[in-house]
Structure formats: C-alpha cells, structure tokens
Amino acid sequence: MRRSPYQPATRVAHVGRSPQRWLGAVNTPVFRASTIQFATTHDVELAENGQYPGLAYGLHGVPTVTDFQAAMAELEGGHAALAVPSGLAATTVPLLALLDPGDHVLVTDAVYGPTRRFCNLHLARLGVEVTYYDPLVGAGIGALFRPNTKLVFCESPGSLTFEVQDIPAIARVAHERGALVVADNSWATALYFRAFEHGIDVSVHAATKYIGGHSDVLLGVIVANATAYPRLFRLWTDLGVTAAADDCFLGLRGLRTLAVRLERQQASAMTVATWLRARPEVAEVLYPALPGARGHELWKRDFTGASSLFGVILHPTSASGLAAMLDGLDLFSMGFSWGGYESLVIPVQPARVRSATTWDAPGPCLRIAIGLEDPADLIADLERGLARLGT
Numbered sequence: 001m002r003r004s005p006y007q008p009a010t011r012v013a014h015v016g017r018s019p020q021r022w023l024g025a026v027n028t029p030v031f032r033a034s035t036i037q038f039a040t041t042h043d044v045e046l047a048e049n050g051q052y053p054g055l056a057y058g059l060h061g062v063p064t065v066t067d068f069q070a071a072m073a074e075l076e077g078g079h080a081a082l083a084v085p086s087g088l089a090a091t092t093v094p095l096l097a098l099l100d101p102g103d104h105v106l107v108t109d110a111v112y113g114p115t116r117r118f119c120n121l122h123l124a125r126l127g128v129e130v131t132y133y134d135p136l137v138g139a140g141i142g143a144l145f146r147p148n149t150k151l152v153f154c155e156s157p158g159s160l161t162f163e164v165q166d167i168p169a170i171a172r173v174a175h176e177r178g179a180l181v182v183a184d185n186s187w188a189t190a191l192y193f194r195a196f197e198h199g200i201d202v203s204v205h206a207a208t209k210y211i212g213g214h215s216d217v218l219l220g221v222i223v224a225n226a227t228a229y230p231r232l233f234r235l236w237t238d239l240g241v242t243a244a245a246d247d248c249f250l251g252l253r254g255l256r257t258l259a260v261r262l263e264r265q266q267a268s269a270m271t272v273a274t275w276l277r278a279r280p281e282v283a284e285v286l287y288p289a290l291p292g293a294r295g296h297e298l299w300k301r302d303f304t305g306a307s308s309l310f311g312v313i314l315h316p317t318s319a320s321g322l323a324a325m326l327d328g329l330d331l332f333s334m335g336f337s338w339g340g341y342e343s344l345v346i347p348v349q350p351a352r353v354r355s356a357t358t359w360d361a362p363g364p365c366l367r368i369a370i371g372l373e374d375p376a377d378l379i380a381d382l383e384r385g386l387a388r389l390g391t
C-alpha cells in the first residue's frame with residue numbers, strides 16, 4: 001500500500017470518511033441494516049451467486065463498518081482490515097483462519113491470557129500443536145520450528161510483563177521457514193509500531209483499548225497483508241463475526257483523537273513512571289520507553305512512541321498493606337482493560353500463566369494505565385497510596 005505523505009495526527013483526522021456520500025456530514029453515520037432490498041430478480045440472483053456489486057446483506061459490512069475497516073487498514077499500511085466484536089475475536093479469528101489440523105503454532109509466553117486459553121483449549125481440540133516461546137528469543141526462534149510450523153504469534157510488549165520482542169528477527173526466521181507472523185499490536189497501536197514495515201503479516205488490535213479510548217466500546221480489528229487477507233475474510237464471513245455499526249462508529253470517533261490522546265498519555269506515563277522508579281517502595285518499573293528499563297533499546301529501535309500502560313514491581317510488602325494502598329486510591333480505579341481516558345491500576349500475577357519461561361519478581365506486581373488526568377494529581381494519589389503500604 002502507498003505510504004501517506006501526511007503525519008499520523010493528520011491521517012487519523014481524515015482516514016475512512018467521505019462526507020460527500022452523506023450529504024456533507026463529516027462523519028459516516030451509524031448505518032443500521034440487516035436486510036438490503038433488491039430491485040430485480042436479476043439482482044437477487046447476483047446476490048445469491050456472490051456477484052451483487054453492492055452490499056447484499058448487513059452482516060457483510062455496512063458503511064460504518066467498512067469505513068472503520070478502511071481507516072484501520074490505511075492507517076497501519078495493511079492490505080485490508082476486518083472489524084470484529086472484541087479484541088479477543090481479533091486475536092482468535094486469525095489463529096482459526098490460518099491454522100489447519102496437524103499444524104504447529106509458536107505463541108509468545110507473554111501473550112494476553114484469554115488468547116492463551118483459546119490456544120490451549122480450542123486450537124488443541126482442533127488438532128493444532130501449540131508451543132509457547134520465550135518472548136525474548138529473537139532469531140533463536142528458529143530452533144523451535146518444526147516442519148509443520150505455520151504461524152508465529154507475537155505480542156510486544158508482552159501482556160503484564162512488557163517484554164519487547166525482536167519482531168524483525170522473528171519475522172525474518174518465520175518467513176524463511178514459510179510461516180506467517182501475527183502480532184497483537186494493541187499496546188502500541190498503528191501509530192507507534194509500524195507492524196507491516198517490521199515484517200508482520202497480520203496485525204490485530206483490541207480497539208476496545210486506545211482506539212475506542214473511552215471505556216465504552218468492545219471492538220477488535222484485524223489488519224492483514226494481501227497474503228493472509230483472503231483466508232481471514234473467508235472465515236470472518238463464514239463465522240458471522242462482523243462488528244456492529246454502532247461500535248465501529250465509536251471506533252472511528254475514537255480514532256480521530258487517538259494521536260493527541262496518545263501523545264498526552266505517553267508524556268504523563270513517562271512522568272509517573274519516572275517518579276515511581278525513584279520511590280523506595282518500588283523495585284522496578286516495566287515501561288520500555290523509560291531509559292534503562294528492560295527492553296528500552298529494542299523499543300527505541302522499532303517503536304515510534306509508547307502508550308501509557310506499564311508494570312510496576314514493588315518490594316515485598318504485606319497483602320494487607322497492598323490492599324490498603326489500592327483500595328484507598330481516589331483517582332486510580334481497579335478494573336480490567338485499559339486505554340481509556342481514566343487511570344487504572346490492578347494487581348497482576350504474571351508467574352501464574354507462564355510455561356516456557358519463569359517470572360520471578362521480589363514483590364507484588366501492578367499494572368498501571370495512565371489516563372488523561374493531570375499527572376501531578378495522579379502522582380499525589382499514588383504517593384498517598386504508597387504511604388499506606390506499611391500500614
């Protein structure tokens with residue numbers, strides 16, 4: 001796909017919309033449709049043969065959906081995109097579409113937990129062998145290939161532990177062996193990691209997170225190159241997992257402000273992470289954008305920015321102290337998901353879900369998502385929280 005001459009902040013304002021189609025209205029409206037009426041029996045016949053030139057049925061993507069898809073494909077530089085009802089569907093549909101019984105898949109050990117569960121329960125049931133690999137394996141992944149290895153699944157930085165993967169090295173090996181590379185790019189978004197330029201074949205996103213940006217929509221998007229797209233499109237159509245028009249409207253709406261939100265959230269996250277790292281209660285901050293942090297050099301080489309989700313490892317503390325810290329926070333709330341305008345914190349236990357690697361941390365781990373609040377207020381909230389640790 002042709003590279004846009006415009007900067008990301010400009011592109012998010014203009015991708016995936018064509019006001020002249022909607023009486024000049026700036027945004028593609030929410031287009032609710034199941035039945036599409038045909039004018040003639042000839043049209044019905046064309047539709048039945050899959051040759052109708054227009055939209056034949058709502059499930060195949062009304063304009064709000066196809067505009068969101070076009071926006072995401074253009075933004076990321078993929079061939080085409082498919083919108084699905086959740087980020088989890090965005091990670092699982094490619095696994096289901098691109099793997100056959102008897103195939104082998106390599107999955108990063110720091111993969112999003114529910115994606116891992118899908119692999120363990122459902123890929124295994126369908127006769128696909130799953131091997132988890134050290135997220136930091138790099139070109140060493142070659143040693144894990146088998147003759148039937150068809151796909152490598154990456155997620156960088158990793159869920160909960162934020163390892164930065166050497167994606168170009170992994171992709172080079174995978175392509176030499178004839179395997180495809182799928183990456184969960186939810187953390188960086190299309191703005192901060194140029195997946196296709198680094199050798200990814202399919203980039204998937206929980207648009208629920210930064211793209212939606214307001215904690216009010218569940219949405220996923222699968223962006224693919226021309227090699228992988230036809231199989232993805234076939235399964236997406238046959239499973240009937242089109243995202244809803246209302247949700248794609250929110251996805252498009254979120255996209256318009258993605259660049260400014262990320263810029264602000266990145267700056268605030270850096271401020272808070274830097275402050276946290278200097279605190280005596282903190283053993284380590286897992287934020288690849290932070291100079292000296294694990295993965296910083298690879299992040300600097302491959303990413304053009306950082307979002308605002310990071311990890312914190314505390315020094316050993318009592319469970320009651322940790323509860324006092326977290327339960328008493330005023331601005332940070334505890335909840336799953338991230339990428340919204342509001343800051344979140346949640347205790348996490350990465351060691352529980354590992355199989356290829358072990359995760360040792362001296363004390364409790366937290367995952368922090370920095371929102372759009374003033375970072376000074378956030379720091380003050382955390383400072384009062386850390387003071388409660390010893391209670």
Ligand SMILES: *Cc1c(COP(=O)(O)O)cnc(C)c1O
Binds near residue numbers: 086112159187
């Ligand atoms: C949240 C998340 C998903 C799933 O998104 P949902 O919309 O909640 O299903 C996928 N991948 C990663 C890395 C996530 O954090």
